Each structure stands twice: as structure tokens, then as C-alpha cells.
Amino acid sequence: GAVVSQHPSWVICKSGTSVKIECRSLDFQATTMFWYRQFPKKSLMLMATSNEGSKATYEQGVEKDKFLINHASLTLSTLTVTSAHPEDSSFYICSARMKDSPLLDEQYFGPGTRLTVT
Amino acid sequence: GEDVEQSLFLSVREGDSSVINCTYTDSSSTYLYWYKQEPGAGLQLLTYIFSNMDMKQDQRLTVLLNKKDKHLSLRIADTQTGDSAIYFCAETWAGKSTFGDGTTLTVKP
Numbered sequence: 001g002a003v004v005s006q007h008p009s010w011v012i013c014k015s016g017t018s019v020k021i022e023c024r025s026l027d028f029q030a031t032t033m034f035w036y037r038q039f040p041k042k043s044l045m046l047m048a049t050s051n052e053g054s055k056a057t058y059e060q061g062v063e064k065d066k067f068l069i070n071h072a073s074l075t076l077s078t079l080t081v082t083s084a085h086p087e088d089s090s091f092y093i094c095s096a097r098m099k100d101s102p103l104l105d106e107q108y109f110g111p112g113t114r115l116t117v118t
Numbered sequence: 119g120e121d122v123e124q125s126l127f128l129s130v131r132e133g134d135s136s137v138i139n140c141t142y143t144d145s146s147s148t149y150l151y152w153y154k155q156e157p158g159a160g161l162q163l164l165t166y167i168f169s170n171m172d173m174k175q176d177q178r179l180t181v182l183l184n185k186k187d188k189h190l191s192l193r194i195a196d197t198q199t200g201d202s203a204i205y206f207c208a209e210t211w212a213g214k215s216t217f218g219d220g221t222t223l224t225v226k227p
Contacts, residue, residue, distance in 0.1 A: 032213070107163075
């Protein structure tokens with residue numbers, strides 16, 4: 001149980017285009033989903049926290065107009081990288097917190113999406 | 119702000135024990151976690167410890183927490199080649215997690 005999927009697993013896009021990444025909780029309802037960015041050989045940087053039905057909360061330094069997050073249901077959150085540039089190339093990982101989880105603050109992570117902007 | 123630090127690399131021989139260390143700064147942390155990340159994959163939760171515990175053992179894994187020194191360690195007994203990965207510690211408070219930079223564990227046969 002507690003599986004989180006991401007789609008696509010990898011994507012290559014041209015500079016200036018937009019890319020949408022989906023994060024789904026497959027067998028549980030997620031009240032909160034998190035979006036992280038991971039640079040090579042580096043830690044995860046929290047980009048934003050999204051709660052179902054409300055606007056995402058972005059971390060300092062993350063442009064909300066560039067990284068659009070939508071959390072339309074208890075099982076789906078999307079991250080859209082708008083007008084992508086090569087510096088947006090990274091590994092994007094989502095995680096989900098289970099509704100009524102017995103372990104406070106436990107997050108289940110997706111497998112990540114590798115974005116390459118050419 | 120919160121800061122979590124780990125040593126970047128650890129190399130051990132198969133069958134030995136591995137000890138990965140982590141220090142954190144936020145004394146308000148409720149839970150501390152250890153995650154494993156294999157190449158090109160997401161994070162897998164290995165184990166966790168509640169902030170009022172000193173030790174937790176789970177099969178080959180032992181977590182030690184020194185709250186006074188804000189020091190967390192993960193010991194892997196009888197390390198196997200399949201344990202080669204990046205290990206992240208993370209502290210969580212108020213619903214947010216802060217991750218260390220990860221320790222790359224290399225297990226030599």
C-alpha cells in the first residue's frame with residue numbers, strides 16, 4: 001500500500017515550452033502533497049506544499065507563476081513548469097501525506113520525473 | 119532556519135556494519151526519518167524515530183538519537199551490496215521536512 005506514482009518519468013522539452021508533471025496517490029487519499037526539486041548529488045529542496053482544494057504554499061525563492069501547482073483531488077496534484085529554460089532541468093519528486101495517517105508527518109514519495117530542457 | 123548535515127560518502131566492505139551520521143538544528147522536530155534513494159528513483163522510507171526516543175531497532179537497522187547534541191545515526195548491520203545507495207536523514211516539524219544532502223554508501227564485495 002501507500003504507492004505514489006509520477007508521470008512522466010522523464011521528459012525532454014524545448015526552451016520556452018511548458019511541461020506538466022502529474023503526481024498520483026494510487027491507493028490512498030492524500031490531504032497534502034509536496035513538490036521537491038533535486039539537483040545532482042544534492043538534497044531535496046521543497047518547492048511547494050499543496051492541499052486539496054486550496055492554493056499551494058510556495059517556499060521562499062520559488063516563483064509561483066513559473067511553477068504552477070494544482071491539487072484538484074485527493075489523489076492528484078500537478079506541477080506545470082511554464083516557459084521552461086535549461087536551468088529548470090532537474091529531478092522533480094513529489095510526495096503525499098496520507099489522510100488519517102497513523103504516523104504524523106509521514107510522506108510517501110513518488111519515483112521522480114527527470115526534466116531536461118534543451 | 120533548519121539545517122541538516124551529513125557526511126557525503128561512506129565506503130564499507132560487505133558484511134561489515136555501516137554507520138551514517140546526521141546532525142540537525144531544529145530542536146522542535148517531532149519525527150526524524152531515514153530515507154534510501156537508489157539511482158534514478160524516488161525516496162524510500164527506511165525507518166523513523168520519534169523525538170522522545172533514544173533508540174529504535176528494526177531488523178538490520180538501528181537508529182540512535184541524541185537529542186541533547188541533535189545527533190542522529192543509522193547503523194546497518196551486515197551491510198550488503200544491495201544497500202549501496204544514497205541515504206538521507208530528515209527532520210520534520212509543523213508538517214515540513216528538511217533533508218540533509220545525503221550520504222552515498224558504497225558497499226564493496
